[in-house]
Amino acid sequence: MPKSSSERKRRPWGAAFLLTGISTALGACGGNVLHSAEVIYPDAAWTAGIEGDVVVETCNSPPSPHVLSGRPELTTAALEMSAGSWKRAPRSEGTSLENCRQTRFAFRRSPTSSEAATLSAAQDTIFVTRGLKRAAVVNRPPPRDDPEWPLVEGVTDADLTIDESGHVSSVLLIKSVGGPKEMAAIAAMKEWVFVPATIEGKPFVSHSRLRIRWELP
């Protein structure tokens, strides 16, 4: 039976994780940062130095996460984590046939900074290690706006690279609606300041996926 969130938090081996999926947007001006939650790295597996990838497929209807591949010692943890990941990181707005998603849970015991950066940039991947803290935004200047600019509708997805000092070193458009409003939003994102992602307190270059949902009034 799945554990409640309060039960999970009491586990001594809980660790932070970095979700590289796309977050749900709150509004048209900026977008929000990625989710953070307690995650499970099985104690025995960690102590034994077991690491590897587990690929879990989750379909929306009915929700039924199942393991496609991965080491048995890690699959229970991945399944437990994936029970909530569907709600947090919708990838597709397509047809029901597309409403299955595969998520890779990358368990690493002692990742290098470079490996951590790569894993945090990988699509549909949840990077799991001990002592990992995601980057958290601390200053989010609003985008410029102009009533003359045309309204837009749709979704902007952007990948932000956050350097060790917490500054946005680059923004890559994954999905775009175009136009000055989007351009201004992206320009504003470049000014955002984060507390950088860390492993055991040591900062590393990380990536965050952001979504802006543009709606007509």
Added chain:
Amino acid sequence: MTRASVRQATPEDAETAIAVVRDSITRLCVADHDNDPHTLEPWLRNKTTDDFARWIESADNHVVVAELDSMIRGVASLHRSGEIRLCYVAPDRQRVGIGAALLLTLETQASAWGLHKLVLNSTIGARSFYERNGYTPSGQPVPGFGRSLCFPYEKTILSLRG
């Protein structure tokens, strides 16, 4: 009318995307190549699935595809230097806003890269399209593939920092 949606290209797009590019060159750029094999063949030579995969692999390129009716109908590419190196639309989907959508996306990415100016070489047939989208001629035509000519254009990108 359904709008085209533009997204970053992935390796899985290579086959379809490059087919759109090749079809567009072959059928929409006749004024440039005049069906001359000595012009068309070298133009198409580096437009293969492998080439496309290599383009999207490079961090210096931002390659995007436009989808309409769940199909790839347009392809465009921006180099980090500020040069638009590809902008092609499927022949049966012209004048529905796909090209403009591709340009807008490249302009946003250019802005994100901190670029202030975009440059490109236009075919004869695309000149009016670029001019409608704010691009201005920036020099004399230069030789392209075979007998074709390239028409240089540029556009200044607005700085929209908050």
